[in-house]
Amino acid sequence: MIELKNVSKLYGDKVAVRDMNLSIAAGELFAFLGPNGAGKTTTIKMICGLLFPSSGSIHIGGYEIQKDGDKARQLISYVPDQPYLYEKLSGREFLTFTADLYGMPRSQSADRIEEMIALFRMQEFVDDLSERYSHGMRQRTVFAAAMVHQPKILIVDEPTVGLDPKSIRLLKDLLREEACRGTTVFLSTHALDVAQELGDRIGIVDHGRLIGCGSLDELRKQASLAGSLEEVFLKITEESTNEQEAAA
Ligand SMILES: Nc1ncnc2c1ncn2[C@@H]1O[C@H](COP(=O)(O)OP(=O)(O)OP(=O)(O)O)[C@@H](O)[C@H]1O
16 A cells, blocks of 8 residues: 655755665554654655655555655545644534545535544534644544545554543554554554554664564564563664664
């Protein structure tokens, strides 16, 4: 569903993503990890078609993102780490606006919007202006909007930051259910417990390179460790840093 072939991205001389190859199947929940500045956001922006690779190719549902960007983007919803809303719209108006943008007929979108309001427990605030929303309410509204047109691919950046434990549980269950329904979920996070609990596979990126990719057991083998994802992550990234330093 998501296919990156030899993808690199340069900002001037700075290599943000280096020769990345990655294939993510339909219905997979893929967790993407990496230290600050590793290249995660750049990779996400390229998958969403917001940035183009300097070299290599990206296919989304079979569509090449540079040639068939509109068709590829139609399959994707992106939930950024900062939930942005139009302050003078209510949550319900924002959901309607989003459904309109995706070309959903009003007869179809009305029921789907009600479903999303119930799923994200937005009933109490959905008709208030979003300028009054707390961070958690904003996050839930942005998620509901991202899912209103039933995207085949859901890309989420740091979804649990600033949420209370109940909302985190709701979100984790939802992402798992979406994947079970066949949605491809690409989850970028620093929360290793979330990645360990949810990820079918985990990709570790460092200095723009994919330095580990597989199930937790496969990553444990790579690190020669039987520990938690945190221990495995630290070992793999430390080895990568040592290699970089030796090469330099
Ligand atoms: N617009 C830009 N111009 C120049 N350099 C950039 C730009 N955006 C990102 N970079 C650089 O590219 C590298 C990768 O950045 P990116 O934002 O993709 O990392 P990240 O893994 O998302 O980091 P974080 O976890 O801190 O959000 C960093 O060295 C960053 O400084």
